[in-house]
Amino acid sequence: MKHIALALFLLTLTSCAAFKLVKPQSATVHGITLTPTSSWNKVNGNPHKKSQLWTKDGLALNELYIIGNIADGETIFKSSNKELPLPSFKAGMLPNELEEFVKTSLKNSHxxxxxxxxxxxxxQMIGEDVGFRMELSYFLEGGxxxxxxxxxxxxxxxLYMVMYVSPSLHYAERYKAEVNSIFGSISVL
Incomplete structure (x- = not known):
C-alpha cells in the first residue's frame, strides 16, 4: 500500500510541476554560479526557499539540487515530518560533520x-574556494x-551545495560527463 501511495504522490508531483527551460549558459542561483553544457528544466516548487531543482528527464529520474546561502541553523530541505526533524547546518562544521549532515538530511527527508x-x-577546489566532493548511495524501499x-x-x-541524485542504473552514468562539467564550472560568490 505504501508503494502505491508513493507512486501516486510522485505522479501527482510530476504532473503538477511546472517546468521552465534552463539554457546552456551561465546562471547564478543562491550565490552559486554554474554553467550547464546542455538544456535542463527548472522545477517550480522547490524543496527549500534557498534552492532550485533542475531535471533532464523528470523528477525521480534525475535531479540537480542547487542549494546556497544556507545560514547557521537552517536546513537544506523543507521539513515534512515534525517527528523526524531535519538537521540544521552549523557554521564551522568539519568535512566529516558536513558529510553526516547531508546523509541525515537525505535519510530524514525520506x-x-x-x-x-x-x-x-x-x-575539491570550487572556483577559488576549497570544498569537497562526495558520492553517496542509498536504496529506496522498493529496492x-x-x-x-x-x-x-x-x-x-x-553552506553551498550542488547535488545530483539519480537511479544508479542508467541515469547516473548517462549524465556523468554533464555533471562533471557543471561541477567544474561552479564558483561561489
Missing amino acids: GGSINVNTESMAP LKKSVDALVAVKNDK
Whole structure:
C-alpha cells in the first residue's frame, strides 16, 4: 500500500510541476554560479526557499539540487515530518560533520526509511574556494538504488551545495560527463 501511495504522490508531483527551460549558459542561483553544457528544466516548487531543482528527464529520474546561502541553523530541505526533524547546518562544521549532515538530511527527508552510504569523499577546489566532493548511495524501499554526487563548500559561514541524485542504473552514468562539467564550472560568490 505504501508503494502505491508513493507512486501516486510522485505522479501527482510530476504532473503538477511546472517546468521552465534552463539554457546552456551561465546562471547564478543562491550565490552559486554554474554553467550547464546542455538544456535542463527548472522545477517550480522547490524543496527549500534557498534552492532550485533542475531535471533532464523528470523528477525521480534525475535531479540537480542547487542549494546556497544556507545560514547557521537552517536546513537544506523543507521539513515534512515534525517527528523526524531535519538537521540544521552549523557554521564551522568539519568535512566529516558536513558529510553526516547531508546523509541525515537525505535519510530524514525520506522519512527515515533509507540508509545513506558514503562511496567516496575528497577535497575539491570550487572556483577559488576549497570544498569537497562526495558520492553517496542509498536504496529506496522498493529496492531501487540511487546515486548522489555532491559538491559542497562553506564560505563566509554559509553552506553551498550542488547535488545530483539519480537511479544508479542508467541515469547516473548517462549524465556523468554533464555533471562533471557543471561541477567544474561552479564558483561561489
